[in-house]
Amino acid sequence: LPIYNWKDDHIKKHGSVVAQFIVNEVIDYKKNGVRILPVKVHSKDGQSKLFDVLCGMSYAVDRHAQIINASFGYYAKRLSPDNEPDSSSLLFTKYVEKKLTNNNILLVAAAGNRDDVNENAVYPSTDPVARRNLDSVCFYPASMARYLPNVIAVTTISAMDNTVSPNQNFSPHVVDIGVYADNTGAGSYAFINPRTGNGANTVVGSSFATPIVTGKICRSEEH
Numbered sequence: 224l225p226i227y228n229w230k231d232d233h234i235k236k237h238g239s240v241v242a243q244f245i246v247n248e249v250i251d252y253k254k255n256g257v258r259i260l261p262v263k264v265h266s267k268d269g270q271s272k273l274f275d276v277l278c279g280m281s282y283a284v285d286r287h288a289q290i291i292n293a294s295f296g297y298y299a300k301r302l303s304p305d306n307e308p309d310s311s312s313l314l315f316t317k318y319v320e321k322k323l324t325n326n327n328i329l330l331v332a333a334a335g336n337r338d339d340v341n342e343n344a345v346y347p348s349t350d351p352v353a354r355r356n357l358d359s360v361c362f363y364p365a366s367m368a369r370y371l372p373n374v375i376a377v378t379t380i381s382a383m384d385n386t387v388s389p390n391q392n393f394s395p396h397v398v399d400i401g402v403y404a405d406n407t408g409a410g411s412y413a414f415i416n417p418r419t420g421n422g423a424n425t426v427v428g429s430s431f432a433t434p435i436v437t438g439k440i441c442r443s444e445e446h
Contacts, residue, residue: 230263231263232267233265233267233268233269234267235426236418237269237294237430238261238263238265239418240416240417240418240426240431241292241294241430241431241433241434242259242261242434243417243418244414244417244431244434244435244437244438245257245259245292245434245437245438245441246259246417246438247417247438248434248435248437248438248439248441248442249438249441249442251442252442254442255441255442255443257438257441257442260283260286260288262279262280262282262283263279264276264278264279264295265295269295271295273311273314273315276295276315277315277318280318280319280322280323281322284322284323284326284328288328289327289328289329290328290329290330290331290437290440290441291323291328291329291330291331292331292433292434292437293330293331293332293333293364293365293433294333294429294430294431294433294434295333295430296332296333296335296362296363296364296365297341297362297363298335298338298341298342298344298345298346298360298361298362299311299312299345299361299362299363299366300345300346300361309361312361312363312366315363315364315367316363316364316367316370316371319364319367319371319374320371323373324371324372324373324374327373328373329373329374329375329440330364330367330371330373330374330375331375331377331433331434331436331437331440332364332365332367332368332374332375332376332377332433333365333376333377333378333428333429333430333432333433334357334362334365334376334377334378334391334392334393334394334397334398334429334432335357335362335365335391335392335429336390336391336392336428336429336430337354337355337390337391342354342360345360345361346359346360351389355387355389355390355391355392355393356392356393356394357369357376357392357393357394357396357397357398358394358395358396358397362392365377365392365397365398366397368397368398368399369396369397375399375400375436376394376397376398376399376400377398377399377400377401377402377429377432377433377435377436378391378392378393378398378400378401378402378429378432379391379401379402379403379404379412379414379428379429379431379432380401380402380403380404380412381403381404381407381412382403382404382407383407385401387401388404388410388412388429389410390410390412390427391412391428391429391432392429400436401432402432402435402436404432405425406425411425411427412427413425413426413427414426414427414431414432414435
């Protein structure tokens with residue numbers, strides 16, 4: 224059998240940072256432990272295919288994962304000309320419903336960040352607020368939270384006034400929870416990098432709000 228390299232080779236160690244956020248939440252609670260199953264579905268450049276994602280989720284399900292942290296996603300058209308969801312996203316949603324929802328597995332997903340190139344391809348709007356609203360554009364798998372009870376969509380908010388990061392997505396019908404940023408200076412809505420613990424070293428994006436929620440869920444019960 225081939226030997227797959229699951230180690231994090233992303234230039235910014237995206238996966239490792241995400242995992243550390245989860246671990247830190249559990250450590251801070253000092254009650255329960257957590258077991259993390261590393262599943263690599265993206266290349267070192269952060270690229271992936273839906274096939275890879277579905278294989279990775281199947282791998283986790285087969286190994287009895289109780290929570291899947293999805294600090295990734297992609298933009299897709301909300302409706303096609305025949306008023307049906309994007310076919311790939313429909314397949315993704317049906318897969319999650321069958322393999323995760325029906326097996327009581329939580330999927331905690333990033334609500335998504337500003338991505339002008341990919342957003343323009345599916346929702347060419349000049350309205351900066353509308354472009355962040357998941358009622359107007361879809362970001363999968365987070366957009367599944369509209370329909371599936373086991374999908375939790377996460378974004379970043381300011382502790383000062385509860386506003387959502389201007390560079391991250393929101394929706395009263397899709398996004399379930401916002402995580403307070405450690406630093407909202409200059410509108411960055413940043414988190415301290417848990418791998419360094421240095422306040423000057425921060426990370427930004429719903430990718431990092433997501434594992435904080437995952438970690439809080441894990442620490443409430445043994446996973």
